Amino acid sequence: MKISSSDLEKIKENNSIYDVVSSYLSLKNKGRNFSANCPFHQERTPSFFVYPDSNSFYCFGCNTGGDVITFIRLIENLDYVEAVAFLAKRAGISIEENKDFYNFEPKKNIIYEINRKSAVFFHSNLFKEKNKPALDYLISRKLEINTVKHFGIGCAFGHSRFELINYLKSQNYKESDILAADLAYKTRNNNIIDKFFNRIIFPIIDLNGNVIGFGGRSVNENNGAKYINTSDTIVFKKSKNLYSLNFAKKSRDKQVILTEGYMDVISLYQAGFTNAVASLGTALTSEHANLIIKYFENIYISYDSDEAGKKATRRAIEIFKKYDISTKIVSIQKFKDPDDLVNKSGSKSNFLFKKFIENSQNDVWYIISEIRNKFNIENYEEKIKFLNEVSKVISKIDNTIDRDIYTLKICAETGINKQAFENQIKKLIKKRNKLSNINKLDKTKEIFKQKPNYNNKSKYFRIYYIEKILLSCIIKYGACLWDVFSSLKVSDFASDFAKSVFGRILELKENNEKIDIINVSKNFDFKQNNELARVFGIFSDSTFSKDEVVNYVKILKMEGRYIELQKCSSDISDIRKYINILKSDKNKFIDI
Known part of the structure; x- marks a missing residue:
């Protein structure tokens, strides 16, 4: 399968990295660039950067980067072809002349169709006389008919485990596609049977109105797990979807209530x-948090009141904290x-629930309350344990005013000296900062302190650093400084990555094509695009x-010759030849 260069360039040009990323993340201006919390790993301090000039992104926290296609691949969990098609559709660009390009689209569309028809089948089944027990069950759960219809709730009750399969086959769908939608599974005898048989069905709908999967609730204790869900398919990922988000996102007050289950x-x-x-049969993930943050400003967590629910609440708090988002916890007491x-x-x-929302605790007080419940603070030893645990919680608060308020309240409650408690908190902060700074060394200074000595087994840090500067400069200034770069050869570069990039640049120059990050990255694999974005990201603001x-070019050539000297034979004439070359270069070299 081949995508034409003109189509690819058109798609990238009509999908600016800023516009695409800002539709998923809240970007903050950082000079010519933009930053945000990375959607691909958990963090509190933004290390994800968008570079409009190069139409690229890079995260310095998880080392993920690339162009706009790479971003869509990762955020939407698509393969390369799907990501290109996604962006083409977003920009209103038609590339139908390349039939092979759309081979994957019919497959996804078939799964959407199968899911939609199955949802209608399940819902209509619910109102058939033979399935009255299913409707009676929902009524016993105090659900009104309008509510049932609003959510499209259905059932897979019946006398046969083949009803849905037979129906879909009558609609000319293949068994392989029904299996791909995860609506059925094969038995040991190779029979295909309904996955959700004898269950109440909850359709899962995405933000575009597509039915992407189902949840099934058993009303019979002997029918296996209480809840089962569609496994991950080409249209559904549990970790990236939330039940009823398609309805909740319309909330005008930008508030969301995060619960555990469908019935909640x-x-x-x-x-x-x-x-x-609600999350779909899985714990809250970073992807879920990103979705919630995108659409809502105020987050209320109302999980189950048992120990498992409390554990899930603490986990959710920690996930949102890594995005510097505060939450409120709705404790429903006896329910x-x-x-x-x-x-x-x-x-x-x-x-009643409004009252619980009004009385909800912020995440810090909730955690402190949970710690308090573990100890009898009237007891001297238990009070010390309580204060030690609480000091760890308060030490993680960045805002000094907030930290002081919590400190005052804890001191008033326990009678501890404020100065002593603050000293303990400061001690914990200092310890944590020390740990976080261990890896924050200035590698650049280390690199330029190194002598060109390649006898050891270490990587050629100095030359690798220099060649990355040059690659960035060539892409940025190639058009006006080609007289400087024209003396370079692919063999002057040390790393395979740099050789590939410069080789691609030479191809573009030979074909009179524009030298920019979009053209350079064509036909590169995921890893190469990631590294290219990282290099361009590091030096994007450097001038x-x-x-x-000119000096960097000279350094690169000089460093390369040291490597050649190291590799050359022990023949004295070879060594003298390289020494003379190096002496000549040294006389010409302008030290930076």
Whole structure:
């Protein structure tokens, strides 16, 4: 499969890295560039940068980078072809003349169609006389018919485990596609049977209105796990989707209620709270957090009140903290979960849950309260343990005013001397800062202190650093400084990466094509694009005079000759030849 260069260039030009990334992340201006918390790993301090000039991105925390196609591949979990098609569609660019290019699209569209028709099949089944027990079950859970219809709830009840499969086959869908949608599975005898048989069905809908998967709840204790979900498919990833986000994102007050399950979301909706979401049979992930942060400003966590729910709450708090996002915890006291509250409170549930929201604790006080519940602070020894644990929590608060408020309250509650407690907190902060600074060494200074000695087994840090500066300069200044770069050869570069990049630059120059990061990165693999973005990212804000660039070229050639000398034979004539060359270069060299 080949994508034409003109199509690829057109797609990249019409999808600026800033526009694409800002549709997923909240970007902050940093001079000519932009920063954000990285969507690909958890962090509190932004290390993810977007470079509009080069149409690229790079994260200095997890070393992930590339062009706009790479970003879409990672954020949407697509392969290369899918990412290009995604961006083509986004920009309204048609590339239908390349039929092979769209081979993957029919597959995804078929899965969407199968899911949609299955959702309709399940929902209509719910209202058939033979499936009355399923509807009766939902009514027993205090659900109204309008609520059932709003969420498209259905059932897979019946006399056969082949009903859905037979229906889909009658609609001319292949068994292989039904299996790919994870609506069925093969038995040991190679029979294909319905995955969700004898279950209440909850369709999962994405932000574009596509049915991407299903949740199934058993009403029979002998029917396996209480809940099962669609496994990851080409259209569905549990870690990247939230149940009912398609409805909740319409919330005008930018508030979201994060719950554990389908029924929590549905019951809260019926009680008047249309902004609840739930993770899909998995713990909250960084991808979930990114989705939530994108659409909401105020986050309320209302997980189950048992120990497992408390553990999940603490995990969610930590995930949001890494994005520097504060949350509030809705403690529903005597109720098991929001669904239980709505069921037992009836018409009072709206008023009651609003009260719980009003009385919700911020994440810090929630954690402190949980610690307090572990100890009897009237006991001297337990009070010390309590204060030691709480000091760790408060030491992680960056805002000094917030930290002081928590300190004052804890001191007032326990009677401890404020100065002593603050000293303990400062000690913990100092220790943590010391650990975090261990790896923050200035590698550049180390590199330029090195002598050109390659007898050891270490990497050629100095030459590698210099060649990366030069690659960045060539891409940025190639058009106006080619007289400086024209003396370079591929063999002057030490690393395979630099050889590949410079080789590509020479191809562009020979074909009179523009030398920019988009053209240079064509046909590079994921790893090469990542490294190219990293190099360009490091030096994107750096400026170099012509004399500096000339000196870097000389250093590169000189360093390369040291390597040649190291590799050459022991023949005295060879050594003398290289010594004379080096002496000649030294006389010409202008020290930077």
